[in-house]
Amino acid sequence: MHIRDVAKKARVSVATVSRTLNNVGSVDARLAKRVRNAVKELGYFPNRQARALVSGKSRVFGLVVSEITNPFFPEIVQTFETLAVENGYEILLTSTVYDPQRMEIAVRRMIEARVDGVAVLTFGMEDALLQHLRVRELPLVFVDVGPRAPRVTNIRVDYLHGIQQAIRHLAALGHERIGFICGPTELRSARARLEAFEQSMAGVNLAVRPEYIVQGGHKLEGGKLAYCQLSRLHDRPTALLCSNDMTAIGVIRQAYEQGLSVPDDLSVVGFDDTRLADYIVPPLTTIQMSQKDLAQIAFRALLEECRRKVPTPEGTEYVLTTHFVLRRSTDSPPKAEG
DSSP states (O other): OOHHHHHHHHTSOHHHHHHHHHTOSOOOHHHHHHHHHHHHHHTOOOOHHHHHHHHSOOOEEEEEESOTTSTHHHHHHHHHHHHHHHTTOEEEEEEOTTOHHHHHHHHHHHHHTTOSEEEEESSOOOHHHHHHHHTTTOOEEEESOOOSOTTEEEEEEEHHHHHHHHHHHHHHHTOOOEEEEEOOTTSHHHHHHHHHHHHHHHHTTOOOOGGGEEEOTTSHHHHHHHHHHHHTSTTOOSEEEESSHHHHHHHHHHHHHTTOOTTTTOEEEOSBOOGGGGTSSSOOBEEEOOHHHHHHHHHHHHHHHHHOSSOOTTOEEEEEEOEEEOOSSOOOOOTTTO
């Protein structure tokens, strides 16, 4: 089926059909309604590439995430896609699984598809690839790593707010031996969470013991292995703050395998507040970094930048604040060790 069939059915010119479908110029409301009715009746699907040639826009946004299997990302994808559909956009989704080569392939796919903008919500990106996208002057959104430059939006996460609340909560319960299981230290977001932990501990006059800081890699297995290491210490921590919920769930599983009870023997705090956190046993006390808010900020930033005729010289910045969410995986330290 061709666009001419739609024009004939709607009794309008091909140009009117094209302008209606591409939202280019003004079309009389009655004619536009006839065009849309004809499209629906005929089951016509416009050629996206042809539309892009007419409008200069593909009406496709790229979305890059770290890994689909991590429960943190599905809600981001779902929220981003819902907003895209509501605004007449499609999304081109890809995941990097923390692999620089996969990231390079993802960037190439975005460029070849002539996307109108890209949201890189990976919490870690190679600087060279970031530059690779920037030189094409695409609207871009990053988390924590975005440079101050035209067409670039950076979403800065306030990790300190939620982590401070968590540490104050643990200190108020009587914990002094508090450990931290961090993410991969090559990720800026992981380093930022570790720095927030250290600053928060100083804020309640508690010492940070180097042996209590172990890398968990943001994985279930990493959480299990990290707690295996910590449990061998003579004075093991009575409370652990984990860099994400997956790590925390791994810790809880390993504690169970060692015959320990959470929170009676060990208090555990996660980070992210994924949907899974409220359904494990015990429900996980965690720090919320709203996936829905993150996706909404990213999409609207791309949309606004696409509509902006003159870019701001230093780009745009948004702040996403974290919040402490109390559930049942934290309690006072064991009396025998308190």
